Amino acid sequence: MKLLILACVVLLFAISSVVSTQRNHQVSGLISQSIKTISWSSSELEMETLKFMQALRRLALNDLSRDELLLRFDLLWSRIDVLATGEESRPFRDYPGATELLQRFKLHMIAIEPDILSLRPGDQAAIALEQSLTPLQQQVRLLNVQTAAGEKSWRKLRQISGLQDEANLYLLGLLLSGSILIFLLIRESTTNLTQAMHDSLTGLANRHAFHLKLKQTINSNRKRHMVAFMLDMNNFKYVNDQLGHAIGDQLLQAIAAQLQTTFGPKSTIARLGGDEFGIFIEGNHTPAACHQLVRQLHSEFNQGLTIQGHRLYPQLSIGSSVFPEDATEPDLLMRNADLAMYYAKHDPKANYYAFEQPMEDKRQRYHTLAEDLVSALANNQIRQVYQPVVCLKTRRIVLAEALLRWHHAQYGDISPLEVVTVAERAGLAEQLNAWVLTTASSQNMAWRKAGLPAIKTSVNISPAMYTRYDLAGMLTRTLAQTGLPADQLVLEITEDTTMQDIDSSPQILSQLRRLGVELALDDFGTGYSSLSHLKSMPFQKIKIDKSFIQACSSAPQRAHSVLRTIIHLGQSLGMQVVAEGIETRAQYEHLFAEGCQFGQGFWFHRPMSGDELAGLLHKHLQQDNVSYLSDKAAMERQV
Template structure:
């Protein structure tokens, strides 16, 4: 994290701490103030005033009963209430501060002692006995002034004034803390607003180039389309993809790639009009929105300008490079009345430009959409086909040259679509990868292959290993080991009878994690084959780190053996490499007997191809395995130099 961001975070945390501390202090001060006021007003002060009132009521009741106008019960009630006021003041924490008034304790003790002495007379007093009541009244009269003074002192005396002073001090502190609370809260809000604005800008702009990103451009496209519809103008969408950008990153380094992207962004911004917008969609892909145009030729001219400007020489840290780009353009509302579809059309045109040579621009044409419609339809129906088991697996045998026996079979996907007919496995896998169906498709294939193996076992056949191919997305994006663990458990498939085939290029997509991924598979007990070997770019060091069991030589090298003069050196190198790593070698695409002779001469003893058998359904494999179990050789070299299939 950059230093300025660290400082900003620390400052924000400090503000939050001040905010919290101010809040806590304010709360504590308010609580203390409330408690003090409660003690002063509702506790001691109230009790002192009630004592004065009850003393007056009691003496008045004595006089009333002595005159014959009251009852003994009323006098007893007033006497009990007076006693209770004295007890409240003598005990309890709420009246402790009132007892600190000078003379308070002595007064309460004397009054209590007097009440104790007169209690028998009070309780035995009968209405009309003025001779008994008057002396009692006279005995209590001196206390009235003292109790009244005590009551006044409890509110206005030095101790009461000290409590009031403390209340004002606490209120002042509360005001200070509230001020701090307001200031810190205001600062916090301002910082949050600033951070929110900064975060919003970062969320809508590319950090490297400063251009609007995909999220921003999606909003801008909708707004621009509304303006074009309202004004009766056209809107051009240009999608630009740099050519050979990966090679620049790989050969010169990512810092050079970053410089290239920054310079391309500058050139694009310098080539557009004041109403246009440049955005970076991600990676090496850019987009230009061309607004307020009146004819399609305006888009064509801008496309030509953009391609030309990008193609000029660039100097990246002293190295000269000559970038190029493929550009596709589509126009709203000419090509589509939905701006999202216009962007898709521009993408299609860009890919067509790249296929045409990669240094050109193309305007969208309606037939380009046919491939998109096919892909969308197949993707939608592929999901249904997976869920409804409408796909099927065929199996191609792998044969040992010396014995002619099948040692394993490779499961190959087959799909006959109701609308498009037979769909090649390559296209099926590509659609699954593009539309997020790779996990479902791979798991379906693995599960069906495992169940098929279990079916062969139930027939008592001489079983062989079953190989399944793993697509790049399944390998890189999903937890392949977890899926295999679950599927092996569900089907009861012996792990050692399952071969997982991964292409060499797939393992190179994530060089650092590939060894770990394959090691996780090895812990399950499955075998691992490196498919299409020789067509990728893996190094010997990378290969040594991969826990594979088999190498499958790509069919292109076998086809090279059919060319005169033939050159078996690559096959010889692969076989020698495999031997040094203790790996089995399997040759793919064998079509002629001479291929077998050449492979045996180079030390390769296993292979598959049309010479032995094309991929066949499960019933045909059952026939082959049944014959093999009876000791009938399936494949052997005949005298006429052909592979003879016995069944």
Template structure:
């Protein structure tokens, strides 16, 4: 009976062994395929946004995480056109016998689904076969052992020596069957039962290793989910929460006791609604609507602004078997950047005022409104006077601070309905709307001029500036923005030409004046290149002895078509177009050269006076230019005198003192020209290393009839002498004026009473005549007035 039962039992066990082995293979293979497909599906959704923005770093990070799975051989990320832009794992040549699974990656934007690429996973069934063969070997061993045990049991059923180990083995098998691995069965023997238990223990060890590997992969997947920058949640077909990461909790500020496996979506919606996440809404209606949206079978994207101001982008992607995966991305910084870019596109970076583009757009809107309601519109073009000199002298940092404060001042002056803009450089413009009468515009223009009377404080540097303002009216001066701005610009140049620090309304005749000014600018550039400039010299005479002691160099322009042009007709143009420094350097060089020629040819030892413009004085190369000129012409110390105005000194007194001291070291005298017409401080005046002051001709003209002028002249002479400065009177044209100045102790005289400015040859002849006949009476007062 035993010999019949044992073969039958063996045959049955063998059949069961084959069936179980094949079933195990199918289960292992299906588990592998399901795991790979799940990995592909989740990562295809997670990588949609990185694919769209070509965020290679995030893509490679995700690929590396997937490639840590021992069953995955390689992972590739392909673009929509099939181009590979990220890869990890084995090379292409090593993928011959691997299996391939791909998923298309879709990105939802503005309710349009975009195919952005493909995720390809290469995997192998090697571990399936390995595990299967191990199981077969183990099962064969177990089968053999089981047969042996059965046989032994049948043969020596009465032997109690096999009962205890078999009981232990059976108990361990049952525990393993229910998924609870126990410690190895403790039994030591050298017989067949001992061998069976040892093989069983090895099987238990292998299964434990497999379980640890599965746990490690699960931990790796969780680490990936919790370390990506996006919040992720997955709800099943019943809309219960199944998967989430830390970023999801952080972005939505959800309590941890709410976020747990199995939490219904409705509970999360109710919590958000009760804390005002969606504003004032009916919570039941909210839940109903949101649940209906969550059950939609098409992907969608929405942006959600949380109560704390953060903007979150939500990407909803339904899953094939029901439920959905949602990713939450914090796009606050991106939104802020986009807002800043939109702002910068139509605003000035330095002042935050509207730029030219926005200004013209608002002007168009203002004109449309004005036409509709029959109201007036005014455009004011504001330009800072001599800003280039300040920028060149103090640097662009100080200039930028001045521009910023100018923008702030204009913003304070105008009404909320008006617009102030920076058009570029030192040019600003204002749109004044709802203008009832022209006096409204005059008041605004005067307020701008008055505001600029206050100094600018730029990092401790007090700067003074004025503005020239051009004004155009709608509809009188134009019916479109471009024409109004162009006419306001011309009116502004007219204000500059008339002395700056004022405003002018546009007149049609300004077209011709602007054209004329442009012509002068071009001709002046040619004049510097083609030697059309010439220096005239006006003698400086000792007030008491009437002996010639020096001369002042004054530039003239011999225009080939217009004849002799005086400085008043082209110096302002040179300043505005940036030629003044080049012109001034030429005057300085030619005057010093001519002075040295006179000295070498036996002329009296005359001092040469040369005027410095504000731009020259603020030029960083002034000292080098003067030094090079003196060295080149070999002019002795004490021969050159530079004339500057009070306003130049007071624009930055501390810097002026430093510059004047350096000039004094070069042996250069300093004269303050037109003294009394500016706003110099006596406290600063005594600190300036000046050698003389010049009384402006406006005080000398009426010295015989105006008591105020007399008082000013007397005061200037007394002040100069008390400070040990020489005093020069300009514009002396009458003998009575000379006599008065002589009586008051004035040191030197300039004026038509002695001579007008003369060319080189005429000046030399005049000086020779004065030397030969020094006692000759002064010239007649009836001399044409062509003041320099």
């Protein structure tokens, strides 16, 4: 019914507008005919006649040239022709006596034309010609006065007045219908505003209303205290996916009702979107009071909610921020609460965090590093060092692991793990991995071109590069660009990375293996992969995590048993075993005795630059040459 009434009003509004417009056009047309067409035409004819008569007098006084006189004569002729033949001048010709006057004017002009053409400046005959035009000029003058003040003009003016009254009537209808329409629009706008400020599902304030109320509250009195909360449900996606959106909606409604009960009528509660809620309460709330509110809320939800026969236990992550201690601006206050909620969501041991400044410092550190990492990659501000891997039997270097090093101007040395984490979160994983692969491969080729002993280079691949991007394509391009043989490159992939996508991991690794590169399972023993999963992976190397090596000092018997098991497991699967973090001679001797083939750690070499490793390889080359010459001389003596 509301829509029908609105449609009728709009139709009435439209009809009134059309009719009113048409009437106004008629009024304008009549005004144009009676004033512009007739009066203007007759006044223009009179004006041209007077100008021509004046030109004749000036010619007789030798004050005007012949050409100027002829120009005025042509203009008068042109005006007469237009009025006599032009379609736009028809209303003028329809006026009584106008056509006859034009005919007489034309005949007179034809008659005096030869005399006009023969005139010269100072010729007194021009006076006589001027006097001959006087009767016609007076008739034109009379016609001009009649068109402006005659009875017919008055009749048209009265007709115009009548039409104007009708137009006013239609205008009144227009205003009336417009007023009704505006009234309905205002009422609808009020309803829409209410809907725009509230969440339709829960009835709570929405994001816009919440931030507006928070801003108004803070700006009205900046000396007051308040606490803001951000809440997020951890298992809401499971409810929607497994039980359906209808139950998910009812769960949100139940949570909204419980929030209102727990935080009370003096709080402002809003559903900010999805399963996220915002709350702020005025008053000086101590940390203990905030904890009490959160415990009360969790206590209610721990009892469970029954929705359509399903018993649900909502798991909430909550963060809080206090005004003005933590922030003095509304947006910053809620951002701090959101940041605290993020910590609560990613801490399995806690479901509530109060904002602390180190959280913001860490967030700011991440954003600064993410922004600066782009320029660091572009300007070669990141470098690589290389830690050798040696054969435990010969103590010779067989491989060099490429390690990231980044010295940030503000934060100093950034660990490789943090660099990788920042790159993955900032969408720079592909760019970073490409730089690492290219730099390591180019360095290896530089050693080879220098005639140094050939060693392999291993590169750590970040989880995002393994699961989200075309790693095989990147490897193909890198090897083609640098010229490094594929079998001289080792990719180190952590155990947890392969577990991120168990179904596709064997396929991805097989694709990499077909390129010819070697694969090493890094940090073995720290992840959660099963033996069946490990057996299906085409790795050539297993790297024992250094935590197992270091455990030999605190619990030697158990640690030795674990190491022995890992070494025998790797060898039984046909894989080479590399031990990381060897720092003492005892660790080295034990690993060698257990049959471990390769080792890496400070006991052998610390990470070094490419040039330093080149120098080390060069010394080994010299030692090999000396040993070869000594062996050769001994053989010759024996012969």
